[in-house]
Amino acid sequence: MSYLLHLLIILGIYSTLSYSLNLTLGFAGLLSFCHAAFYGLGAYAYVLLLQGSVPQPAALAGAVTINMLLAVLIGSVSLRFRGDLFLFVTLGFQMIVFVILYNWVGLTNGPYGLAGIPRPVFFGVMIRTPLQFAILAAAMNLILLPLLFRLYRSPFGMLLKALRDNEAAAESLGIHGRSMFLQAFVISAAVAAVPGALYASYVTYIDPTSFTLKESIFLTAILLLGGAGNRLGPLVGTLIMVLLPEALRFLGLPDVIAHNMREVIYGLLLVFLMYFRPKGIAGEFGVS
Amino acid sequence: MTMNNALLIKDVDKRFGDTWVLRGVRAAVPSGKITAFVGPNGAGKTTLFHVIAGAIRPDKGQVQYKGADITGRPPHVIALKGIGRQFQDVRVFKTLTALDNVMIGMLPRCHQISLRAWFRSFATDRSIKKLRQEAEFWLDYVGIVDEQTRLAGELSFGQQKLLSLARLFARGFPCLLLDEPTAGVAPTMAERIVSLIRQRVDEGALTVAAFVEHNMTAVEHLADWIHFMHEGRVAFSGRSDHVLGNQAVRELYMGI
Numbered sequence: 435m436s437y438l439l440h441l442l443i444i445l446g447i448y449s450t451l452s453y454s455l456n457l458t459l460g461f462a463g464l465l466s467f468c469h470a471a472f473y474g475l476g477a478y479a480y481v482l483l484l485q486g487s488v489p490q491p492a493a494l495a496g497a498v499t500i501n502m503l504l505a506v507l508i509g510s511v512s513l514r515f516r517g518d519l520f521l522f523v524t525l526g527f528q529m530i531v532f533v534i535l536y537n538w539v540g541l542t543n544g545p546y547g548l549a550g551i552p553r554p555v556f557f558g559v560m561i562r563t564p565l566q567f568a569i570l571a572a573a574m575n576l577i578l579l580p581l582l583f584r585l586y587r588s589p590f591g592m593l594l595k596a597l598r599d600n601e602a603a604a605e606s607l608g609i610h611g612r613s614m615f616l617q618a619f620v621i622s623a624a625v626a627a628v629p630g631a632l633y634a635s636y637v638t639y640i641d642p643t644s645f646t647l648k649e650s651i652f653l654t655a656i657l658l659l660g661g662a663g664n665r666l667g668p669l670v671g672t673l674i675m676v677l678l679p680e681a682l683r684f685l686g687l688p689d690v691i692a693h694n695m696r697e698v699i700y701g702l703l704l705v706f707l708m709y710f711r712p713k714g715i716a717g718e719f720g721v722s
Numbered sequence: 723m724t725m726n727n728a729l730l731i732k733d734v735d736k737r738f739g740d741t742w743v744l745r746g747v748r749a750a751v752p753s754g755k756i757t758a759f760v761g762p763n764g765a766g767k768t769t770l771f772h773v774i775a776g777a778i779r780p781d782k783g784q785v786q787y788k789g790a791d792i793t794g795r796p797p798h799v800i801a802l803k804g805i806g807r808q809f810q811d812v813r814v815f816k817t818l819t820a821l822d823n824v825m826i827g828m829l830p831r832c833h834q835i836s837l838r839a840w841f842r843s844f845a846t847d848r849s850i851k852k853l854r855q856e857a858e859f860w861l862d863y864v865g866i867v868d869e870q871t872r873l874a875g876e877l878s879f880g881q882q883k884l885l886s887l888a889r890l891f892a893r894g895f896p897c898l899l900l901d902e903p904t905a906g907v908a909p910t911m912a913e914r915i916v917s918l919i920r921q922r923v924d925e926g927a928l929t930v931a932a933f934v935e936h937n938m939t940a941v942e943h944l945a946d947w948i949h950f951m952h953e954g955r956v957a958f959s960g961r962s963d964h965v966l967g968n969q970a971v972r973e974l975y976m977g978i
Contacts, residue, residue, distance in 0.1 A: 581840075589829045589850070590839035596815045596826045603813035603886075606775065607827035607893060608801035610834060617836045663817070719817060 439564035443636060445676050446571025447629040452656045452668035453582050454625035459654065460662030461591055462618040463598030464516075465721055467650045468508065468524040469626060471531035474645025476501050476627025477634040478535060481548050490554055497627040505623030509616045516601070528647050535642035547641025554635045567636050574628055582625065583665055594618055595663065598719065659703060661717020670716045675700070728753040728897050728929040729774065729805075734783030736769055743769045744780065745954040751897075751947075756923055756930040758941050758962070761951035762975055767933040768810070770951070771901050774931070775807050776800040787897070802831075806895030810902040812882045816875030820866060820885055823874050824857035825850075827893035860892040861885075864918055880911035887918060900932040904940045916943050942966065950975070 455469045479500040483493035512523040535542050542548065554561045554570065561570055585591055594614060596604040601611045634640045652675065660671020679696040687695060712720035729751035736744040744766045751757045759767050772778040774785050779794040786792065792800055801807075806827075815823050833839040861867040864884040869877055874885060883903070890898055903919065904912035920943070922928045934941050941948070941962065948965040950958040952974055958965050965971055 584843055585836065585840050588839045588843035589833035590836050590843075592818070592822060593826065593829065593833060595818060596823075599815035599817055600813045602777070602797070603809065603815065604826065605797040606801050606807045606809075607889070608798050608831070609826075610798045614834055614836075621836060 436564045439568045441676070441680060442568040443564065443571045445672060446568070446575055447633055447636075448653075448656065448676055449575055449669065449672045450578055450629045451626055451653055452660070452672050453579055454622045455653050456657060456662055456668045457582065457585070457594075457618045457625075458622040459657050459721070460664070460667065460717065460719055461586065461594040461598065462615050463719065463721070464513075464615060464619070465521045465654065466512075466524040466619070466622075467521055467647065467654065468528035468531070469622065469653050470645045470647070470649035471528045472501050472505065472623040472626040473630045473633075473649070473653075474535060474640075474642070475504060475531060476630025477640050477645070478542060478548070478630075479627065480631035481551050481634050481640060482541065484552060485548075490552075494628065494631050497631055498624050501623045501627040502620050505620040506616070508623075509619040513612050513615050513619065525647065525650075528650050532642055532646055535645070542642070545641060545643075547639055548634075549639045551634050551638045551640070553638070561635075567632075571632060574632055578625055578628060585621070586665065590614075590617075595719075598663075655700060655704060657714065657717070658721065659707060659714055661714030661719075662721070663717055663719030667714055667717035671714065674703075674715075726753045727751060728788060729931060730784075730786040731770070731774070732784040732786065734770070734773060734780045734785065736766075736773060736778065736780050742954050744773070747783070747951075747954070747956055749949045749956050749959065751929060751931045753929050754923065755946040756919065756932060756944050757947040757949065758945035759931065759933045759949045759951055760935070760941055760945075760965075760975070761957075763935060764953075765951040766954040767935065767951055768901060771807070771899055771933050774800075775805065775899055801895075804896045805899060806890040806893060806897070807899040808883075808886050808890060808901060808903060810905060812879065812886050814874035814877070814882045814885055814889075816873065818874055819871055820861060820874055820877065821854065821857050821870040823885055824860055824888050824892045825853050827889050828853050828857060857888075857892055860888040863891065864888045865914070880907040883907055883911070883915060884918075887915065891922060895928075897929040898931070900930060902934060902937075903932055903944075904937050905935070912937065912940055916940050919944060938966070 451473055458464050458466050476497045479497035480493050483496045488496060508527045512520055515523055536544055561567055593609055597609060597611050597614060605611050656671035656675045657668060659674055661667025678699065682692055682695060707714060727750040731747055731749045734744050734747040747770060759770065761767055769778060773780050776795050776797040784791055784793045787803055787805060792803060815826060832842065858867060858870060861870050864887055866881050866884050869881060874882060877885060904915050919930060923930060932944060945962040948960065948962045949956045950965050950971050958968055958971055
């Protein structure tokens with residue numbers, strides 16, 4: 435039972451992450467490889483603020499704000515580029531963030547990570563059991579996803595899609611591309627701080643290896659596989675990418691093979707989809 | 723020229739490396755008229771189009787719109803000042819419906835700010851409905867209202883040209899730059915495009931600058947005024963019948 439609840443919590447975390455990335459990748463059409471950096475920065479900022487005796491709600495708000503400020507900085511630089519160059523610049527930032535988390539030992543405790551992260555407390559109740567965390571993860575999705583969905587459906591979402599389809603044509607109609615892309619990038623980063631904080635308080639220990647480039651690629655793969663630019667794609671992608679390796683456990687393969695098989699199956703699925711369904715299983719926009 | 727000019731291009735130079743693409747281009751686009759920039763391939767028409775639209779910054783010279791200097795302003799600012807443009811390769815928003823394509827240009831600017839768009843999204847259903855009706859009107863105006871729910875990427879090239887015109891008309895730009903408005907479409911479709919542009923100009927104070935390479939029939943029917951471009955300069959300017967009747971132009975351009 436606790437295994438199933440653990441899966442639900444992980445699903446909850448990845449679902450929020452993929453829906454937030456969906457705004458940048460699916461709506462704005464910007465293939466960003468630094469979403470895991472924002473996920474990690476959110477987690478670290480939350481924990482460091484807690485260690486600085488900041489109350490939990492303020493620490494969460496602080497983590498969101500810090501992510502927004504850093505996203506303005508990173509976005510302002512990376513959004514001078516488009517396409518492959520944008521991808522490489524965000525990839526660079528992903529690596530810079532990792533290196534900082536890994537080497538700024540005085541602040542982040544470097545590779546040793548931060549341990550003993552306090553459990554969240556809501557209305558005097560400490561969240562500690564898997565069931566409570568599963569409810570918290572569900573609540574996070576129930577609060578954040580409708581906010582994102584409203585933005586997806588709003589004229590802002592439609593304008594982003596127009597920019598994604600053809601930036602020059604959209605600009606010729608008076609739409610300021612860079613400003614709108616930056617807003618999408620910042621909102622994505624801000625939302626990613628929340629699952630970061632939830633993850634930190636769930637596992638009570640974080641280190642930089644949880645927020646590597648591999649994680650960013652994993653998040654992008656969720657959207658490429660499930661589909662981007664709508665509400666269904668990220669859900670389908672999250673379910674497949676999170677649950678598939680778990681399903682493989684029951685095949686009875688030796689651990690070493692099972693782990694490698696996961697990677698092979700992800701890779702094959704991506705190759706297969708790029709050929710036969712470039713928009714992903716349930717998406718409306720294919721990254722080209 | 724004493725007439726009222728919407729656009730004024732003053733001594734514009736543009737060089738790419740060692741190649742001069744525009745050399746001291748001087749031209750005027752009078753208000754409420756259709757002005758065509760014609761000339762052979764490589765004459766500098768498309769570069770001039772991009773210079774006016776803000777996509778390329780000239781090395782020297784000035785572009786004025788209604789007396790204000792707009793040289794080197796970014797494309798979205800030039801659009802906000804009232805200059806719309808149609809690209810040669812059309813550039814519709816392929817994953818959006820034809821109706822949404824038209825609505826994109828009509829959305830008030832506040833929707834470009836995420837927070838305002840988010841809060842307003844609770845109240846915009848009615849205004850969006852009104853915009854939708856207006857957008858339908860413009861699709862009907864260009865004759866593709868039946869395609870409104872289809873994705874723009876699924877429309878034929880001619881229909882996409884009409885759609886991009888509807889987009890510009892709906893936005894209400896007082897001045898349009900059209901890059902090869904009839905290129906790549908069937909003759910009947912080209913006729914329709916020309917008559918739609920003519921109709922809008924005759925209906926009100928729309929100013930058009932069209933950049934045309936080959937379609938002389940379109941130029942004859944479309945243009946009130948012609949600037950003939952050759953090797954990066956405006957070689958002749960005048961009323962369309964005068965320029966097209968000029969022997970030197972005929973030799974340079976049509977080889978006759």
